[in-house]
Amino acid sequence: MAGTTLLDIKGVETYYGNIRALNGVNVQVNQGEIVALIGANGAGKSTLMMTIFGAPRARAGTITFAGTDITQLPTHEIARLRIAQSPEGRRIFPRMTVMENLQMGASLDNLKHYDEDVEKVFALFPRLKERIAQRGGTLSGGEQQMLSIGRALMARPKLLLLDEPSLGLAPLIVKQIFDAIRELNKAQGLTVFLVEQNAFGALKLANRGYVMVNGNVTMSGTGKELLANPEVRAAYLEGGHH
Numbered sequence: 001m002a003g004t005t006l007l008d009i010k011g012v013e014t015y016y017g018n019i020r021a022l023n024g025v026n027v028q029v030n031q032g033e034i035v036a037l038i039g040a041n042g043a044g045k046s047t048l049m050m051t052i053f054g055a056p057r058a059r060a061g062t063i064t065f066a067g068t069d070i071t072q073l074p075t076h077e078i079a080r081l082r083i084a085q086s087p088e089g090r091r092i093f094p095r096m097t098v099m100e101n102l103q104m105g106a107s108l109d110n111l112k113h114y115d116e117d118v119e120k121v122f123a124l125f126p127r128l129k130e131r132i133a134q135r136g137g138t139l140s141g142g143e144q145q146m147l148s149i150g151r152a153l154m155a156r157p158k159l160l161l162l163d164e165p166s167l168g169l170a171p172l173i174v175k176q177i178f179d180a181i182r183e184l185n186k187a188q189g190l191t192v193f194l195v196e197q198n199a200f201g202a203l204k205l206a207n208r209g210y211v212m213v214n215g216n217v218t219m220s221g222t223g224k225e226l227l228a229n230p231e232v233r234a235a236y237l238e239g240g241h242h
């Protein structure tokens with residue numbers, strides 16, 4: 001059902017101890033969209049991603065996924081609703097092989113189409129197939145990012161959360177990763193919520209975007225609108241990545 005709200009974040013406040021990192025955040029991600037959240041280092045982007053999974057937990061507000069209030073659900077139950085993430089820093093298992101990392105992403109329910117799902121990941125990222133028996137920790141940064149996304153896809157997610165997939169990668173690799181995200185969205189209709197400091201790349205990829213400053217969403221619009229917005233350009237794009 002294109003256009004319906006898949007993820008609805010309303011008035012979310014998240015704290016670290018007594019320090020409030022999110023000050024009442026409202027974000028919506030509709031079925032079939034790519035939505036980007038951009039903002040400077042320390043704005044609260046990763047905190048929002050982690051709050052969706054309940055760690056740390058929202059102290060105020062609600063998070064609804066596919067009509068279910070997940071604000072207070074345990075993290076493993078949230079994952080079971082088929083939200084998957086590639087977290088900041090990728091967090092692959094360095095001593096496990098590429099294949100073993102992918103196995104870790106598959107839930108028990110998905111084992112019957114395991115081979116099919118692995119082949120889909122390899123079709124998306126042929127580099128991973130070439131490195132199938134290699135340990136995760138010996139991969140390049142770009143390959144680790146591919147593996148992190150591939151592992152998330154093994155859960156057959158309805159919503160894919162990506163935290164800074166382009167961080168530290170060469171432009172050519174960033175293009176490959178963004179092309180793969182676009183392909184997943186186009187071919188499979190996968191809904192993607194993406195956090196990026198690479199505002200230019202993210203807003204070009206996204207249908208819609210949000211700008212976060214100090215734990216507040218300060219602007220939102222289509223990717224095109226935000227790319228053309230003078231404030232966005234001055235703060236995030238001028239002298240930037242293009």
Ligand SMILES: Nc1ncnc2c1ncn2[C@@H]1O[C@H](COP(=O)(O)OP(=O)(O)O)[C@@H](O)[C@H]1O
Nearest residue numbers: 016019021039040041042043044045046047048
């Ligand atoms: N585990 C933590 N404990 C205390 N403060 C944290 C922790 N993680 C993040 N913060 C603080 O919360 C704010 C938002 O951080 P973060 O969500 O990581 O921002 P971003 O992902 O946009 O760079 C920052 O001020 C950061 O220092």
Ligand SMILES: [Mg+2]
Nearest residue numbers: 045046047088
């Ligand atoms: Mg972050």
